[in-house]
Amino acid sequence: MAAPIAQRALKLKPSASIAAKKLVSDLQAAGHQIIDLTIGEPDIETPAHIVDAAMAAARAGDTHYTASAGTAALRDAVARRMASEKKLAVKAENVAVGCGAKQLIYEAFAATLDDGDEVIVPAPYWVSYPDIASLHGGVPVFVDGDGENEFKLTPDALEAAITERTRWLVLNTPNNPTGTIYAREELLALAAVLRRHPHVWVMTDEIYEYLCYEGDRALSLIEVAPSLFERALIINGVSKAYAMTGWRIGYAIGPKALVDVIVKMLSQSTTCPSSVSQAAAVAALDGDQACVTYARDLYLKRRDRMVELLADAPGICAKAPAGAFYLYVSVAELLGLTTPEGKVLQSDLDVSLYFLEHAKVAVLDGSAYGMSPYLRLSFAASMEAVEEGSRRIVEACKQLSDATPRS
Ligand code: PLP
DSSP: OOOOOOHHHHHOOOOHHHHHHHHHHHHHHTTOOOEEOOOOSOSSOOOHHHHHHHHHHHHTTOOSOOOTTOOHHHHHHHHHHHHHHHOOOOOGGGEEEESSHHHHHHHHHHHHOOTTOEEEEEESOOTHHHHHHHHTTOEEEEEEOOGGGTTOOOHHHHHHHOOTTEEEEEEESSOTTTOOOOOHHHHHHHHHHHHTOTTOEEEEEOTTTTOBSSSSSOOOHHHHSGGGGGGEEEEEESTTTTTOGGGOOEEEEOOHHHHHHHHHHHHTTTSSOOHHHHHHHHHHHHSOTHHHHHHHHHHHHHHHHHHHHHTTSTTOBOOOOSBTTEEEEEOGGGTTOBOTTSOBOOSHHHHHHHIIIIIOEEOEEGGGGTOSSEEEEEOOSOHHHHHHHHHHHHHHHHHHHHHSOOO
């Protein structure tokens, strides 16, 4: 008998990156030697002092439900970080802890969107924003970025996208998939637009904050325009900076009234995140930060190597991103070319499938991120995988040019 599936679940798309991860695992399990450049998480282990803190917490009996907002220790640690780095006078009551940044985004939209409320999502975007907004009755309003301008949302484009129904602007810097980071002046210009529209709230997704290759961290819109804090929700977490994706700890920081309603939603979904993971997150935030610098240096070397090798790939235009661990490369010049198997490439999805089937390299197509024809190549993979994957892509691109009939 067919399962009773609600309309909103029927409309929901599975996360493209999670689907890719499964496809690659299935192919590898079937014996294929796939180089995986779809990875959306650090390939390094969680630093030992963080793991030790979790084990100590478990042994000390820290194994019970915590408050739905998170432990006082973790909320205090987040508030201290906001004060010391961003000079924001944030208290524990402004912080909600959830099972990853993703859950906070989910609960924030659940708590604030009525049917038809609009969410401005600059494209290309992290795959989950539109789907989570739609699931809660929201209407994603996409604003396409320009590759020549690092895909940045401009003040004019933001102004044009705002309507009476706009509830949120989602701003993700450093950005997934492009790695783009907004400079202070650019943030100030966007803040000026937001000030003209007091009904619009801003969700700043800062999960890649410390994966920044020019300086120690990316700036937040809210630290350059603190008066916007009263209608902002800062999203962050330990997943990317501290290699803790599996621990599932994220946090949202905002005005108490909004945080309270998010906490109510959390209390009716997961009750609270893992007590042991929260203890680990406190150790991450309060402990030695050398692990963050170590990870950044590692990714920087891989980024530069990938860009260097891909410079030899005909038809691929790879620029070094300012942050995160992805290259978002245009494959416009590959469209229309013929594969050695005789297939004409029509889209970035075709190109990604060609790389997978022909070169055994897995990458994600730009259509998943709302902008084509591009591919997202992750360098959160070992240097060997970065080098071998890039070489295979270069070779596959050369074979396309050779196989295409001259007109
Ligand atoms: N925001 C962005 C832009 C991401 O890329 C991701 C994960 O890939 C998340 C949020 C979710 O992070 P978390 O692991 O904390 O749920």
